[in-house]
Amino acid sequence: MKCENIEELLSAYLEDDLSPEEKRTVEKHLKTCQSCNDLLSFIEETNKSLADFPQLEVSENLLDRLYSIPSRKKKLKVSFDFLLRPSLQPIFAAATILMIMISFYLFHPDRNTINKTINRQVHLGYSKIERLYANAESFTGHLGAYKDKILVSLKNMKLLGGNEDQKVKT
């Protein structure tokens, strides 16, 4: 067997993880090959060296950073929870509809026509209110005119000690 093939088996040989046949082949080769024997020693040295690497302690600074992660996450979650409260959903829905309407108005190609229609509707509404106001004024006038007659009628009522036969002076 060539050295290249034996090299592949050396690490497993050190861990006694070869089949009996592979083990015999490696041992037979090692008896005659100095280069593979050297490599075997270096693999052994590498393994020992790796196993002897110390484990470093975590710095105070890193520990502080790690401890602050959950609270930061929690704070963020609270603010999101507030925004996702079900009671705010109708407000968000209304805001969305309003935004759609505003964008529909702002970006509509026929914006001038919409403006004219709005103006016309506003004027119509305004004139309706004026008419209503005028009607209310005339109704107040009529009530004023009838007020005196009603008062005299009340004075002349028999029940209140008046004379019903006395005619109302007009």
Place this chain on the structure above:
Amino acid sequence: MIVNTYSKRIFNMAYQFTGTYEEAEDMTQDIFMKLYTSLTKYDFEKNFSAWLLTLAKNYLIDEYRRTKWEKKSRDNFNEHYLPSEAFESPEYGILKEETKKIIWEGINQLSSEVRMTVILRDIQGKKYEEIAEIMSLPLGTIKSRVNRGRLQLAKILKEKKERKNEM
């Protein structure tokens, strides 16, 4: 608490993988942030330690591929690793430290998958079965990667030492 139990393990794994202290600290923080956001996906029937190491392994390898770490140099070995105490003789201690330095720098020449497998097996001392679970790979593939990594490091060590002896 998760930080107390796992921070040292994750930080050392990140440091051995990246080779730079500051990056390892940043990576550890990123891994813990990822952990908190992924906790809802954790299956309670699975081994938590293996699950966390899988998450860390995935993050480190993804970052390695994204940022091309292999081109970066590692920290000087003695910058953070203090010399080991109590050797049989000072000469033996110096030789041992020299070997560690060569191996430490040699780790940079291993591919991300081989590097991670060697770290888990030979530095962190995990069993092959545990590594297979963490890496989600068959046992044979893990053993083959460990063998390849050790052989590559041993060849680097052999070359450096032979060159030194020639000088």
